[in-house]
Amino acid sequence: MKAIIIGSGLGGLLSAASLSNSGYEVEVFERLPINGGRFTNIPYHGFQLSTGALHMIPHGPTGPLANLLEEIGADVEIVRIKPSAVIRIPRKKGDTNYSFGHKDILFEDFKTQFSLINRLKLIFYAISTRKNQPNEGSFADWCTKHIDQDWTNRIADSFFGWALSLRAADVPVEEGFEIIEKLYRHGGSGVPMGGCKGVIDALIDVVVRNGGSIHTSSEVTKILSDNGKATGVLVDDMEHKADLIISDIGHPFTAMMLDDDTAKTEIDRYSNIAKKLKPSAGVKICLTSDKPLIGHGGVLLTPYARRVNGINEVTNIDPSLAPPGKHLTMAHQCVEWKNIDHLEEEIDLGLKDLEEIFSGKEYEVLLVQSYSDGWPVNRSASGTDLKNITPIKGLYVVGDGAKGKGGIEVEGVALGVKDALQDILK
Amino acid sequence: MKVNDNCVGCGQCATFCKLDAIVVNAKAKMSEKCIECGICIAYCPVKAIEG
Numbered sequence A: 001m002k003a004i005i006i007g008s009g010l011g012g013l014l015s016a017a018s019l020s021n022s023g024y025e026v027e028v029f030e031r032l033p034i035n036g037g038r039f040t041n042i043p044y045h046g047f048q049l050s051t052g053a054l055h056m057i058p059h060g061p062t063g064p065l066a067n068l069l070e071e072i073g074a075d076v077e078i079v080r081i082k083p084s085a086v087i088r089i090p091r092k093k094g095d096t097n098y099s100f101g102h103k104d105i106l107f108e109d110f111k112t113q114f115s116l117i118n119r120l121k122l123i124f125y126a127i128s129t130r131k132n133q134p135n136e137g138s139f140a141d142w143c144t145k146h147i148d149q150d151w152t153n154r155i156a157d158s159f160f161g162w163a164l165s166l167r168a169a170d171v172p173v174e175e176g177f178e179i180i181e182k183l184y185r186h187g188g189s190g191v192p193m194g195g196c197k198g199v200i201d202a203l204i205d206v207v208v209r210n211g212g213s214i215h216t217s218s219e220v221t222k223i224l225s226d227n228g229k230a231t232g233v234l235v236d237d238m239e240h241k242a243d244l245i246i247s248d249i250g251h252p253f254t255a256m257m258l259d260d261d262t263a264k265t266e267i268d269r270y271s272n273i274a275k276k277l278k279p280s281a282g283v284k285i286c287l288t289s290d291k292p293l294i295g296h297g298g299v300l301l302t303p304y305a306r307r308v309n310g311i312n313e314v315t316n317i318d319p320s321l322a323p324p325g326k327h328l329t330m331a332h333q334c335v336e337w338k339n340i341d342h343l344e345e346e347i348d349l350g351l352k353d354l355e356e357i358f359s360g361k362e363y364e365v366l367l368v369q370s371y372s373d374g375w376p377v378n379r380s381a382s383g384t385d386l387k388n389i390t391p392i393k394g395l396y397v398v399g400d401g402a403k404g405k406g407g408i409e410v411e412g413v414a415l416g417v418k419d420a421l422q423d424i425l426k
Numbered sequence B: 001m002k003v004n005d006n007c008v009g010c011g012q013c014a015t016f017c018k019l020d021a022i023v024v025n026a027k028a029k030m031s032e033k034c035i036e037c038g039i040c041i042a043y044c045p046v047k048a049i050e051g
């Protein structure tokens, strides 16, 4: 059996490695000259910046991605961070920004910022919502209705901005609670040694070891099918035949490559649904400094900043991600859909935030990277993902446009790949 | 090099430019250092750079 994978992003390579382990002959086609999509390193002035991700795996060495990597036999070391997250709050109670100083509290202590009555409510809801997950409206709606306090909105926006690049108002409440449940179950984040590329290289090793091949600078321009069943792809006008096709480029782009008269109605319906998916947008600001700006490898959540949701300093875990004596610090901010056309202002606000968050510290901005539309943070906003199947038999979509339920970022990619494989290999 | 509307500002082109000739702030822009070598075209994930 032959499988062709379109795109060598994380979802594509996880699928390729798994299928090659299961005896498939695997061939991967990647449009760019490099592998890894939005999850690999880019060397820049001696730093290991990244094509997308912040070198972080949301549930570290015990989450769905780590489990799948182990199952596959990919040799990656993922180091769990302690503390996993810290929250920066203004020094003086009542202040609403960092201009008069700040203090950091452990993530677990976010409860201390609630009023007494809300703390009691929180204990009640922590238990009751695990039994009966709320399922209507957004996470923000739920908060306003149940624990109405400025702090609730701030910490929810900061957390979901960092984790999903979404405002709490754009996270379906069901997905929000599923994510919290997974945090209880799998724990907090970790850093892959060598950065994102550590994961990508390990997966490529498995594919190659199993005799599979990966072609870079090779764009797939059409998905071929016959009578509603996938038969191959077109690359540089050459036909490549396969029994199974996995697309790592999201549903909308996959739909655009289909052309099958016998399944026209289904394809049209599929295209229309796919077109409605909204990718999440964000801005990443990469900083460097001689002295650490954060001093630990955990996330620094910044609920009192204007735009920045959270920041990490991965060189506290893996110093090789920067030249000797230097640190690499990356700030992430969600960009609301209505602000995508005003990106420069969004970036300015983020840079201002950083001046206040790190006031009195010396640092340099290495690069500002923004992501939306065709190269987003996630191809579909969390909680709105379509499943892996398509109207064409033997054609599946994986990646962050087809994440599994409650899976933050690459954890969702791993869960989605597992779902697809289960269907394929059953 | 011309940058079209597909550009999202991810900066991938700037990191692969050997002459540091691309400035990115929400969108990529070639500076006067650009010698039109075209290397960036291949690295753009959204086909935003045209020769």
Ligand SMILES: Cc1cc2nc3c(=O)[nH]c(=O)nc-3n(C[C@H](O)[C@H](O)[C@H](O)COP(=O)(O)OP(=O)(O)OC[C@H]3O[C@@H](n4cnc5c(N)ncnc54)[C@H](O)[C@@H]3O)c2cc1C
Pocket (backbone or CB within 6 Å): A006, A007, A008, A009, A010, A011, A012, A029, A030, A031, A032, A035, A036, A037, A038, A039, A051, A052, A053, A054, A055, A056, A057, A058, A218, A219, A220, A221, A248, A249, A282, A283, A284, A332, A371, A376, A377, A378, A398, A399, A400, A401, A408, A409, A410, A411, A413, B045
């Ligand atoms: C700023 C930012 C920060 C992030 N931070 C984190 C983080 O810290 N932790 C985390 O878990 N996640 C993070 N993410 C999300 C994570 O990076 C993505 O969810 C993940 O990399 C998506 O992988 P994928 O396989 O879905 O797709 P992609 O990485 O997009 O891979 C798809 C591949 O297909 C190729 N391709 C496209 N069209 C074609 C074609 N026609 N033919 C052949 N190949 C084609 C593309 O070039 C690409 O290489 C972040 C994302 C961004 C943008």
